[in-house]
Amino acid sequence: MLKRSKQRESIKKFLISRYDHPTAETVYMNIKEEFPNISLGTVYRNLSLLADIGEIQKLSTGIGPDRFDGNPKPHYHFICKECGSVLDLNVTGLDHINVLAAQDFDGEIEGHVTYFYGKCSSCKAKRQTS
Amino acid sequence: MLKRSKQRESIKKFLISRYDHPTAETVYMNIKEEFPNISLGTVYRNLSLLADIGEIQKLSTGIGPDRFDGNPKPHYHFICKECGSVLDLNVTGLDHINVLAAQDFDGEIEGHVTYFYGKCSSCKAKRQTS
DNA sequence: TTAAGTGCAAAGGATTTGCAACAAA
DNA sequence: TTTGTTGCAAATCCTTTGCACTTAA
Numbered sequence: 534m535l536k537r538s539k540q541r542e543s544i545k546k547f548l549i550s551r552y553d554h555p556t557a558e559t560v561y562m563n564i565k566e567e568f569p570n571i572s573l574g575t576v577y578r579n580l581s582l583l584a585d586i587g588e589i590q591k592l593s594t595g596i597g598p599d600r601f602d603g604n605p606k607p608h609y610h611f612i613c614k615e616c617g618s619v620l621d622l623n624v625t626g627l628d629h630i631n632v633l634a635a636q637d638f639d640g641e642i643e644g645h646v647t648y649f650y651g652k653c654s655s656c657k658a659k660r661q662t663s
Numbered sequence: 664m665l666k667r668s669k670q671r672e673s674i675k676k677f678l679i680s681r682y683d684h685p686t687a688e689t690v691y692m693n694i695k696e697e698f699p700n701i702s703l704g705t706v707y708r709n710l711s712l713l714a715d716i717g718e719i720q721k722l723s724t725g726i727g728p729d730r731f732d733g734n735p736k737p738h739y740h741f742i743c744k745e746c747g748s749v750l751d752l753n754v755t756g757l758d759h760i761n762v763l764a765a766q767d768f769d770g771e772i773e774g775h776v777t778y779f780y781g782k783c784s785s786c787k788a789k790r791q792t793s
Numbered sequence: 794t795t796a797a798g799t800g801c802a803a804a805g806g807a808t809t810t811g812c813a814a815c816a817a818a
Numbered sequence: 819t820t821t822g823t824t825g826c827a828a829a830t831c832c833t834t835t836g837c838a839c840t841t842a843a
Contacts, residue, residue: 536842572800591685595723637753639784647777654769666817701827
């Protein structure tokens with residue numbers, strides 16, 4: 534079970550090459566150059582599958598459609614309220630966060646997702662006033 | 664501008680009375696008891712408006728439809744992977760998180776949202792094995 | 794050979810929107 | 819009055835799905 538497919542491999546390779554966390558639609562447009570007949574359904578299917586087996590990450594930012602990250606390792610993201618861009622964030626010293634959350638909680642905490650919000654550097658430069 | 668409306672007030676009051684972070688659909692069903700003719704569109708409009716002016720919070724968990732929280736103050740949430748319930752989480756000692764994130768970042772960090780994932784206490788009790 | 798993957802198109806769920814009627818200020 | 823708000827229905831956006839065909843193993 535789980536055969537390889539050229540389409541899936543292309544999607545994964547594409548995601549690894551990008552650092553802007555593209556949407557399914559963007560993936561679709563780009564994979565089309567190599568596979569002109571690929572369908573959006575196939576893109577969605579493969580993105581879900583890759584996320585399920587932990588080879589990529591799905592980002593639900595709450596703003597617009599889901600985005601996808603070719604880097605499967607846990608890390609943090611920043612979302613610019615101004616332009617909507619999603620950036621990787623290098624945050625260290627947050628490993629204890631699950632422990633802190635577990636302190637006052639009866640269930641079992643397996644992980645967490647954090648999105649930081651604000652203004653990216655270029656939007657910040659554009660206007661000093663809010 | 665911004666007139667009061669009985670519908671909006673009822674929606675807010677309802678949200679404040681609930682601690683399970685209901686969806687728009689659930690809000691709709693409940694408000695219908697007081698306003699049988701209210702439409703789902705009105706519910707969505709008011710939920711968006713209330714979230715925009717900071718009187719409630721919209722929660723985009725990445726699982727299912729958005730949920731709404733009558734408590735506008737920043738706090739943390741836990742999502743049970745098993746049953747899908749969304750619980751408030753009392754986490755202290757995380758005030759420095761924005762500062763940590765800003766350390767290696769040129770833009771401006773205004774806030775963050777964190778969702779913890781795992782098994783809630785009752786789902787944990789149901790089966791010891793994963 | 795056979796089970797997984799694909800393309801296509803239709804369906805689905807969640808949310809938004811245009812508009813005429815209504816209600817708050 | 820004036821302008822925000824509503825109910826209704828249609829539209830839109832994003833994502834999933836059924837099915838017959840194709841392809842990897």
